[in-house]
Amino acid sequence: MSETTETIFSKIIRREIPADIVYEDELAIAFKDVHPQAPVHILVIPKQPIKSLVDITSGDRDLMSHLLLTAQQVAINAGLNNGYRLVINTGNDGGQTVSHIHLHILGGRQMTWPPG
Ligand code: AMP
DSSP states (O other), rough: OOOOOOOOOHHHHOOOOOOEEEESSSEEEEEEESSSSSSEEEEEEEESSOOOGGGGGGGGHHHHHHHHHHHHHHOOOTTTOOOOOOEOOOOOTTTTTTSSSOOEEESSSSSSOOOO
């Protein structure tokens, strides 16, 4: 995982590279994953470039709540009435590849457990 806070997601927020944006407000943005792992695969990210779940503090409580509620609304808007999976890959062992915290919304098929 890269140590810089400037990532491809910062470029998406600034509209410097294209993305299929499905939701945006002052704190968060949601866009379709470019390599979908399910029929619906959307990423919800804060505009603030927090690297990972490891880096959040109690001061991020409201922001993290906002991201969860945003994910809930984005999932509803995507028609995921039968459920979905929310994933936050964290650090190297967690499989995180982009150093800007993000919530994966995966849905539209039956998820399996355990994940790989
Ligand atoms: P993670 O492996 O949890 O860090 O997830 C990073 C995700 O970002 C992967 O699922 C990638 O497919 C996705 N991704 C990388 N670049 C882009 C991009 N330009 N637009 C949309 N999704 C992207």
